[in-house]
Amino acid sequence: xxxxxxxxxxxxxxxxxxxxxxxxxxxxxxxxxxxxxxxxxxxxxxxxxxxxxxxxxxxxxxxxxxxxxxxxxxxxxxxxxxxxxxxxxxxxxxxxxxxxxxxxxxxxxxxxxxxxxxxxxxxxxxxxxxxxxxxxxxxxxxxxxxxxxxxxxxxxxxxxxxxxxxxxxxxxxxxxxxxxxxxxxxxxxxxxxxxxxxxxxxxxxxxxxxxxxxxxxxxxxxxxxxxxxxxxxxxxxxxxxxxxxxxxxxxxxxxxxxxxxxxxxxxxxxxxxxxxxxxxxxxxxxxxxxxxxxxxxxxxxxx
Amino acid sequence: xxxxxxxxxxxxxxxxxxxxxxxxxxxxxxxxxxxxxxxxxxxxxxxxxxxxxxxxxxxxxxxxxxxxxxxxxxxxxxxxxxxxxxxxxxxxxxxxxxxxxxxxxxxxxxxxxxxxxxxxxxxxxxxxxxxxxxxxxxxxxxxxxxxxxxxxxxxxxxxxxxxxxxxxxxxxxxxxxxxxxxxxxxxxxxxxxxxxxxxxxxxxxxxxxxxxxxxxxxxxxxxxxxxxxxxxxxxxxxxxxxxxxxxxxxxxxxxx
Numbered sequence: 017x018x019x020x021x022x023x024x025x026x027x028x029x030x031x032x033x034x035x036x037x038x039x040x041x042x043x044x045x046x047x048x049x050x051x052x053x054x055x056x057x058x059x060x061x062x063x064x065x066x067x068x069x070x071x072x073x074x075x076x077x078x079x080x081x082x083x084x085x086x087x088x089x090x091x092x093x094x095x096x097x098x099x100x101x102x103x104x105x106x107x108x109x110x111x112x113x114x115x116x117x118x119x120x121x122x123x124x125x126x127x128x129x130x131x132x133x134x135x136x137x138x139x140x141x142x143x144x145x146x147x148x149x150x151x152x153x154x155x156x157x158x159x160x161x162x163x164x165x166x167x168x169x170x171x172x173x174x175x176x177x178x179x180x181x182x183x184x185x186x187x188x189x190x191x192x193x194x195x196x197x198x199x200x201x202x203x204x205x206x207x208x209x210x211x212x213x214x215x216x217x218x219x220x221x222x223x224x225x226x227x228x229x230x231x232x233x234x235x236x237x238x239x240x241x242x243x244x245x246x247x248x249x250x251x252x253x254x255x256x257x258x259x260x261x262x263x264x265x266x267x268x269x270x271x272x273x274x275x276x277x278x279x280x281x282x283x284x285x286x287x288x289x290x291x292x293x294x295x296x297x298x299x300x301x302x303x304x305x306x307x308x309x310x311x312x313x314x315x316x317x318x319x
Numbered sequence: 320x321x322x323x324x325x326x327x328x329x330x331x332x333x334x335x336x337x338x339x340x341x342x343x344x345x346x347x348x349x350x351x352x353x354x355x356x357x358x359x360x361x362x363x364x365x366x367x368x369x370x371x372x373x374x375x376x377x378x379x380x381x382x383x384x385x386x387x388x389x390x391x392x393x394x395x396x397x398x399x400x401x402x403x404x405x406x407x408x409x410x411x412x413x414x415x416x417x418x419x420x421x422x423x424x425x426x427x428x429x430x431x432x433x434x435x436x437x438x439x440x441x442x443x444x445x446x447x448x449x450x451x452x453x454x455x456x457x458x459x460x461x462x463x464x465x466x467x468x469x470x471x472x473x474x475x476x477x478x479x480x481x482x483x484x485x486x487x488x489x490x491x492x493x494x495x496x497x498x499x500x501x502x503x504x505x506x507x508x509x510x511x512x513x514x515x516x517x518x519x520x521x522x523x524x525x526x527x528x529x530x531x532x533x534x535x536x537x538x539x540x541x542x543x544x545x546x547x548x549x550x551x552x553x554x555x556x557x558x559x560x561x562x563x564x565x566x567x568x569x570x571x572x573x574x575x
Contacts, residue, residue, distance in 0.1 A: 041546040048322040049413075061548075069558050076541050076549035080367040083541060087548050090558060233370060285371060285542040286362065288324060288413060 018302050019309045020295075022056070022276050024254045025177045025202035027111050027138055029056035029277055032310060033267065033295045036258050036281035037062060037115035037141060037181070038087065043105050049288040054295060056277060057111035059205075060101075062143055063131075064116075065123040067093040071148060072225040077214035082233025082260070083282060084212050086148040086226040089117050094127045098134065106136040113179065117143035117153060121169045128174040139176055142167065142201075145183030145208035147230045157183035157208075160195035171200035179256060181205040182247070184236075189243050190250035197251045205256040205279065206247050207240045232282040234260040241273050248274025248315060262290065264297020274315040322416060322544065323351055329408040330386060339435065339467050340402050341378060343388045344410055350385040351415065353377050355443035356535050356567045359389065359414035360543035361401065369397040374540045374562070376438035376512075377415065379471075390467065392435040416543050417566045420533050423447070425507025428454040430476070431493050431521055433513020434465050439535050439566075440512060441471060448475035455479060455506075457496055459517065463487035494520045506530055512537075522570035532570040536561045 020031035034057040040046060043058045052058065070090030077084040091097070097114070105112055114137050116127045124142065131137050144157035144166055156166045167180055180196040182189055184207040193204050209230025214223040240259020248255045257275030261267050262283040270278045283290045302310060327344035334340050360372035378390040393399050404410065420443055428447055432440045437458060447454045454476040460466045463486040472478050480488025481496045489496050493513075503524070511521040512535040525532035538561040540550040545563035552561055553574040559565065 038548075039542075039546060041544075045542075045544050045546045049324055067557075070548065070551070073551050073553070073558075074539060075551065076539055076547070078368075078371050078539075081370055083371060085541070085547065085549055090548050090551070282541075285547060288542075288544065 017308070018299060019311075020298070022311060022314070024179070024256065024277055027057070027177050029111060031056045031295055031298070032271065032277035033291055033298070034059055034113075034256070034277060034279045035284060035291055036279035037143065039281040039284045042101050043108055043112070046284070046288055050292045053109040055110050055291055057113055058108065059141055059279060060112065060114045061091055062089045062115045062117045062146065063091055063094050063097050063127055064089055064118045065094055065126045067091070067096070074223060074225055075229070077223040077229065079212070079214060079231065079233070080235060082231055082235035084214055084224060084229035084231050085209070086224045086229035088148040088226070089146055089153070094130050098130060102134060102137070108136070111138045112136055113139040113141050113177075115141045115143050115181070116170075117146055117149075119149065121166050124166055124170050125173050128170045132174050132176065139179060140174060141179040141181050141205055142170060143181050143208070145181050147183070147185060147209060147211045147228070148226060154183050154185060157192065158186050160191055163192050164195040164199045167196040167201050168199040177202045179203040179205055181208055183208050184239060184243055184259075185211045190246045193247040193251045197253050201253060203254045203256060204247060204251065205258060206244050207236075207259045210236050210239065232260070234262055236260045237266060241269060244270055244275050245273040245317070261294070262286075264294045264301055267294050267298055268301055268313065271310070271313040272315070272317045274317070276314055320354075320415060321351070322413065324411065324413045326409045326411050329404045329406055329410060331406060332402070332404050335467055336464055338464070339390065339392050341388050341390045342401065342404060342410070343386050344412070346385045346387065348385070350380060350382055350387060353380055353387070353415040353442070354419035355446050356419045356439045357415040357417050358543075358566065359412040360416060360540070361389070362411040363397045363400050366396060366400060369400060371541055372413065372543060373397045373401070374416070374543055376535070377442060378438045379441055390435065390438040413543060416562060418564065420510055420567050421508075422450065423452065423508045424531070426452070427502075427506045428452055429498065429506045429509045430454050430456045431459070431509065431511040431513070431517075432456070433459045433493065433517040435467070436511075436513030436535070436537075437467055438512070440510065443510060444472055444475035453477065455498060455502070457481065457493055457498055459493035459513065460487075492520065493517060494524050499524060503528055503530070508533065510534075519575050522575055525570065533567050534570055535566045536568065537566070
């Protein structure tokens with residue numbers, strides 16, 4: 017009997033496959049295509065203290081083996097999430113983890129504090145790595161003191177599992193990971209999107225309204241894999257790996273690099289059933305390799 | 320409406336002009352109901368530059384043969400790859416996506432199509448016709464080469480044509496067509512799909528006559544199912560997704 021369960025701090029995931037924030041809506045968007053309950057967890061679209069309209073269209077540019085986005089945290093705010101969205105997703109029999117972002121430390125605290133009592137929200141993912149907002153977002157995730165400060169502040173008001181999602185747009189991601197671990201992070205998600213840019217040569221204009229945006233998809237997988245490997249060696253808390261995962265083999269690679277669980281992001285846009293295919297593929301890999309406990313694979317890279 | 324993901328078999332790839340082609344696709348199960356204006360997210364595959372699916376309007380449906388067809392304009396790597404599909408090839412579709420048009424509150428309806436914007440209008444014309452309407456269908460293009468299969472619309476309404484250069488129908492833009500001077504006040508609703516400047520011009524004229532106007536947008540998309548929020552349009556109620564809240568919008572709700 018194969019044991020696929022993994023522990024991310026206090027969260028016992030039935031398997032290591034989760035959906036990445038911003039690529040899966042809140043879950044119901046995928047109900048027609050899969051049994052969402054089969055996932056190890058859902059990371060919701062980012063939630064901020066107040067309503068945000070996000071950036072102007074165009075917010076997306078397709079790139080070789082990936083895409084750039086500059087959505088800019090569009091959401092209706094934490095109160096709307098609690099009143100309207102939460103009742104529609106609280107029936108899911110999986111971990112629902114809300115991605116939390118804002119422009120100020122106080123904003124992050126407000127969202128976390130309001131989410132803390134919600135029974136079915138078993139954790140939050142602090143988004144200190146969104147490259148698409150003018151204030152806050154990635155600014156918190158690119159310096160150790162800032163990353164530590166926001167982590168510490170939210171830790172003070174949130175007592176369930178707190179994951180911090182790290183930015184790859186830094187010189188030394190392991191240092192940032194250690195800084196948030198020191199301030200009470202229970203886990204880190206590695207990585208958010210890479211800052212990129214697309215130009216329309218015919219029009220001599222940037223494609224995105226914001227000029228720059230976050231690169232995701234298979235194009236970033238090698239970078240993500242390297243960073244997961246670096247971070248997992250630097251911290252004791254569990255690492256959640258993401259960045260371009262499109263199939264079970266990719267997912268296994270992240271586990272071998274040191275990830276305890278993985279998130280599937282942009283691939284959901286190409287195949288709305290990909291999360292389930294990855295889960296089935298992981299089972300197939302384990303049976304082919306005679307693995308009875310998925311945890312055997314975590315950090316099991318041989319050299 | 321329930322959404323599906325299915326592998327369709329290409330039953331025909333019809334070369335219409337150098338720029339336009341239509342794919343007839345057979346559904347592996349009974350073809351689900353689809354509404355005018357709805358679209359499919361088509362997986363192109365096998366190319367680094369076409370990573371994402373392509374949102375394409377449902378052009379026509381045949382529930383007897385379980386086939387649907389897509390009318391496609393070659394605009395980039397993705398649509399060019401699709402143009403090379405052959406009979407028997409498999410194409411993966413996520414569908415039917417998006418909303419639909421509302422029915423007229425009065426008698427007359429005007430459908431305005433520009434270029435590949437005619438695609439969602441065929442099912443709309445059929446539906447209107449089946450409900451007893453006899454819509455006017457105005458098809459515009461830069462030249463006669465942009466007027467795609469006007470004969471297909473003739474059983475469902477009266478077809479009018481304009482071209483910028485006068486090579487087919489009346490010369491000028493759609494809003495300069497004689498329908499606009501002679502009949503505009505008789506329409507209880509105007510539907511439009513085509514290039515943005517055309518739809519904006521139509522919306523302005525409709526607003527000046529207080530005629531409801533619905534347009535079908537073609538914003539670039541990633542997911543097509545409301546998950547990524549990339550395809551938004553500015554409305555009086557904030558940003559809305561073209562893929563779920565649209566692609567059909569009442570122009571009075573848009574910040575054009």
